[in-house]
Amino acid sequence: MSKEIVVKVENVYKTFHIPHERNSSLKATVLNIFKRKTYTEFPAAKGISFEVREGEFLGIIGRNGCGKSTMLKMLAGIYMPDKGKITVKGRLSPFLELGVGFNPDLTARENVYLNGTILGLNRKEINAKYNDIVDFAELEEFMDQKLKNFSSGMQVRLAFSVAIQAHADILLIDEVLAVGDSNFQKKCNDVFRRLKVEGKTIIFVSHSMEAIKNFCDRVILIHEGKILSEGNPEKVAYQYERLNLEGANSQLQADTDNQWGDRRVEISSFRFLVDGKENIFAKTGDHVAIEVDYKNNQNHSVITNFSIGIYNEGNKCFDASTYFSKPFVVEASAKGKIIFNITGLALLSNSYIAKVNKYNIDLMLFGKEPGEVYHVWKNAFTFMIKNDEKAIRATGIVNLDYNYEIKPQ
Incomplete structure (x- = not known):
């Protein structure tokens, strides 16, 4: 029996209007008050539809600017779609871009309580989980410093440590592996494995194809605001790598600075x-x-x-x-x-x-x-x-033609 659908996105559209001119002062605002404002339209979502079932680990991939993060923000309720419908059954815990849910002028300790409250934890629950949050983030000696003095990596560690403590049915995770050292990434991977075993529903945005293939049950590839491909992680990741490489080569061949x-x-x-x-x-x-x-x-x-x-x-x-x-x-x-x-x-x-x-x-x-x-x-x-790992039993840069023999004495 198939599990219940907990996230349903139906024909969703979202367009941003980017002004050609920005008023950076009060004087400029007053002088341009009657001036006609012009905009460039940027369509971030163009008729996107998909479903996520309970316990599914869904990956969303695509090149920068394709609409991945916008999609997660619409799921979290930060943005509203211009058209279409999003239905979510259950409590969400969003781990989105750096700074969402945090106040840079508060200390790290104060931000743990602020962000935990936003995610639905009461003060008693945050008190009980506080040491676990700090230990996971490895920031014990910095908790009384203001967040604006933290590096991006430190902020990510703190935000992710709070997000995984929430009583959530569905986790939205955006690029947690993009910032942080290898030790923190290993800890994140361990958390992903645990959440998957626990049957949590996870929607995961990443540029790490290794993580996508290791954890996801299904993957969606978004390109220019539309779903280009959906299905098996290995196959969709291959399509993404091809798309990414073709784009990079087009830029290289158009660039005259490298000639x-x-x-x-x-x-x-x-x-x-x-x-x-x-x-x-x-x-x-x-x-x-x-x-x-x-x-x-x-x-x-x-x-x-x-x-x-x-x-x-x-x-x-x-x-x-x-x-x-x-x-x-x-x-x-x-x-x-x-x-x-x-x-x-x-x-x-x-x-x-x-x-x-x-x-x-x-x-x-x-x-x-x-x-x-x-x-x-x-x-x-x-x-x-791109090799079949089973076919090539070697690592490194160069494949040498070799054989070996064992001669017991």
Whole structure:
């Protein structure tokens, strides 16, 4: 028997009106009192509908500005929808953006009582839970300081510590893992596991795909105010990563600040191919080709070298250049193509330090010597390694062809 629906969102719309001019003083307000005000409309929700059942751990993901946090604020009653209907059965405990429910001019101790009261706890209950709240937040020596003197990480720890003590049926959690050290994130993960075992209903917004896949039963992907995809966490997280990476690559290729050189010979375009098809995802062992189109802007032939670098979080993983083998000659005003083949991609999707699976490509055309720069395209493209964890039994950056044997003495 399916569990009861405790959250129902039906065809919800929400638009914000952002003024083109802001009056920053009383004088400006008086002078512009009769001036016609103009606005830019920003639609944060465009016909969103979904349901959440009792005990479900629902993830909401999407790029910045897509409407995730607005959706949580409408569920919490902070914003009202312009159109549509939201039905919630049960008591909510919202952990939303930094500062909601807190007063920066009060001490941390006073804010525990203020926020606890907002979440439905009486003074006796807060007294009983106070030590647990402070211990979880690890802020005992700072509780009599004003909140405005706290770092963002300290404020998050305190807010989350209060939120999980509330007698709530439904928890709304927005980006708790985005701020805080690794020890606090581990404690949050432990809380998520406990709440899931207890059958709490949780609606969780995060950019951490690892957390989304580890905890969520179902995931909704919001894009430009609409639900783009909904369902299995692994599949929806993959769609989000693709969307995010495509957006990042579009920005990189439009950015002229990451390109320089005298452009005697220039890179006109490039493609990243996996097994012969354009893609932004690859697996360890795939055949990868980087195709680079170039053109000579001179009316005479030019000796040219090509180099490519692959980086992971600023660390060079690979660099190759025709400078170490043989340069080539580009005839006057000619165009051409460089096809750089990697027959077996030896990069991995994990390291011992973190889930590092994004790699950046740098491209460069230069003359007889590296100092004679024609065209450098820094961070021209970002691709991601997506492996089946069961298929690749190694971590790190590079996959080595290895075997081992055991010889008992």
